[in-house]
Amino acid sequence: MPVLARWIEKAGIPTVVVTMMPNLAKAQLAPRIVGVQFPIGHPFGMPNDRKMQRQVLETALTVLAKATSFATRVDLNIEWPQSTDEAMKAGQPQEPSPMIAEVRSNPDLLRRGAKPLVK
């Protein structure tokens, strides 16, 4: 996704990436980044918490419009209102994805050709 942002930006449209993995987005050179410490699958926050969702989007739009230099990053200071265990559970699929199942049965896959997966 950070590289998709770069391709869209190259086409002339400004981008901001809202992400649970801002360090990865930075390493992959996304132009503008908003980081959130949320579980996988939840970039704008808790289901039905419109206030939290709006706060994240407002921050993203502000960074989109106001950032003046490449690699601008703002991390949001929002505590996730669930325990770490609950948050892990909220993010992970009920059964391992086909590729993860494959890697577990054949760890050699990690050593050849593995690349940053983007969820």
Add this chain to the structure above:
Amino acid sequence: MKIDDYKYLPRMYRSLYENKPAIEEGKVWAEFDKHLSRARVALLSSAGLSLRSQQPPFDVERERREPTWGDASYRLIPRATEPSELAISHLHIRNDDVLADPNIALPLAPLADLVESGFVGGATAEHVSVMGYQGWYDDALDRWRDETAPAIARALKEQDADGVVLAPV
């Protein structure tokens, strides 16, 4: 707050993501040259959302058969879409919360609120949905770079998007 990318990920993911060289090098920059209150913005989610009654879902059946393959197509989602009209196809995240409230991945309602309050000028008529699992090997990115990304950029330009908020899930 210091964010730990791996806080909510199983341990094995660290080796998948950490210390990977950047796919591309160098700066890219497009100037955002409007006041936000007069700008039109688009959303892009990688949650694999599609319109239940009108669009084919992302092809997770092929991915089940070929785990190193990921669907690189995209869908356009009208801004006034009801949450109940959205289906999700994504084998790498838990779908329950996105189905319960798609705004956590594609914040149509929060954006409508911010347009109504005047914080931002408007939303594009349609937003963009992709399915974020791109496949396993580096050449899987070729189709994204050569076909999907240019098609998405064209669609956003046709809709006069002044900027886009991307949210990987």
